[in-house]
Amino acid sequence: MTDTxxxxxxxxxxxxxxxVLLLFGxxxxxxxxxxxxxxxxxxxxxTLFGLAGAVIVRxxxxxxxxxxxxxAEAGRVGLLPALALxxxxxxxxxxxxxxxxxxxxxxxxxxxxxxxxxxxxxxVDLDLDxxxxxxxxxxxxxxxxxxxxxxxLLIGPSPAVALGYELAMQLATAFHHSSWRLPARLDRALNAxxxxxxxxxxxxSIVQRETDSNWSVVFSFWDRLAxxxxxxxxxxxxxxxxxxxxxxxxxxxxxxxxxxxxSQRPSWLFVDGTAPERAPDNALTVxxxxxxxxx
Numbered sequence: 001m002t003d004t005x006x007x008x009x010x011x012x013x014x015x016x017x018x019x020v021l022l023l024f025g026x027x028x029x030x031x032x033x034x035x036x037x038x039x040x041x042x043x044x045x046x047t048l049f050g051l052a053g054a055v056i057v058r059x060x061x062x063x064x065x066x067x068x069x070x071x072a073e074a075g076r077v078g079l080l081p082a083l084a085l086x087x088x089x090x091x092x093x094x095x096x097x098x099x100x101x102x103x104x105x106x107x108x109x110x111x112x113x114x115x116x117x118x119x120x121x122x123x124v125d126l127d128l129d130x131x132x133x134x135x136x137x138x139x140x141x142x143x144x145x146x147x148x149x150x151x152x153l154l155i156g157p158s159p160a161v162a163l164g165y166e167l168a169m170q171l172a173t174a175f176h177h178s179s180w181r182l183p184a185r186l187d188r189a190l191n192a193x194x195x196x197x198x199x200x201x202x203x204x205s206i207v208q209r210e211t212d213s214n215w216s217v218v219f220s221f222w223d224r225l226a227x228x229x230x231x232x233x234x235x236x237x238x239x240x241x242x243x244x245x246x247x248x249x250x251x252x253x254x255x256x257x258x259x260x261x262x263s264q265r266p267s268w269l270f271v272d273g274t275a276p277e278r279a280p281d282n283a284l285t286v287x288x289x290x291x292x293x294x295x
Contacts, residue, residue: 004066008163009058016170023130027179032197033235036126037248043131045253050134056141061148062166068152069162078156087158094157096219098165101151103222105144106215115143117260120267123211124245124256128204133177139260165218172218176200191231195220202230206239206276207284208268237282243270 072078079097080090109119118140125132152162176195187198195216203214213230216222223229244265245251269275274286 023178030181032179032181046131046135069159072156081156102217129179
C-alpha cells in the first residue's frame with residue numbers, strides 16, 4: 001500500500017496543483033462572474049481551508065480508501081469483486097458507481113441537518129472560483145470518512161481505480177467551481193458529459209430551489225437521470241452564496257470555522273425574514289412570509 005500511495009502522491013500532487021494554478025490564471029484572464037469580495041482576501045481564506053483539507057484527505061481519507069479497496073479486492077468483498085468481471089468492464093463500472101454514490105452523498109450534505117451545518121461553510125462563499133473548491137470545513141471532511149469507507153467496501157473498486165477516481169474528483173471539483181468563462185458552445189458541449197462552471201454555478205445560487213439542483217461531481221448525467229439538472233440561468237442572473245450571510249464580515253475565517261458549532265441562523269432567509277425567489281422573467285425578487293425548508 002505504501003508504494004501505491006507514494007506513486008499516487010508523485011502523480012496527483014503536481015497534477016492537481018498545476019490544474020488549480022492553471023484555472024486560477026484562466027479565470028483571471030477570462031472571468032465568468034464579477035467579484036464581490038477582494039480576491040486575495042478570499043484566496044488566503046480558502047487556501048488555508050485547502051491546506052487543512054489536504055492533510056485530512058491525504059492522511060486519512062485516501063489512506064483509508066486504499067486500505068479498504070485492497071481488503072475488498074483480496075477478499076472478493078463488495079459488488080464488483082463478487083461479480084468477478086473482466087478488468088476492462090469492472091474498472092469503468094467501478095468508476096461510474098463511485099461517481100454515482102458521490103452524487104448521493106452530495107445530496108445528503110444538503111438534506112441532513114448535521115451534514116449541512118458543515119457543508120454550508122462551502123456555500124456561504126460570496127464568490128465562486130477555483131479556490132471555492134478548496135473551501136470545505138475540516139469537520140465535513142471528517143464526517144465523510146465513514147461514508148467513503150462504506151462506499152469503497154460496498155462497490156469494491158481496486159486500489160488503482162479508487163485512486164484514479166480520487167484524482168478525477170479533485171480535478172473535476174476544481175474545474176466546475178472555477179470562474180473561467182469558456183465559450184458558451186464549448187461549455188454546453190462539455191456539459192453533455194461532465195459538470196462545467198456554467199452548470200455548477202446554479203448550484204451556488206442564493207435561491208434554494210436552484211441550489212437544490214446540479215449535484216453531480218464528475219459526470220453530469222446523474223442529474224439528468226435524477227431529473228435534477230438545470231442549465232437555464234446565466235451568470236448575470238445569479239447571485240452566489242446564502243441569503244443569511246451577505247457581507248464579507250459574516251464570512252471571515254474565524255466565523256466560518258465556528259459556524260457549524262454555533263446557533264444556526266436559517267440559511268435561506270435574509271435578515272429581514274424574506275427569502276430570494278425567481279420571478280417569471282428570471283429576475284431575482286423576494287417573498288414574504290418565507291417558508292423555511294431547512295436551516
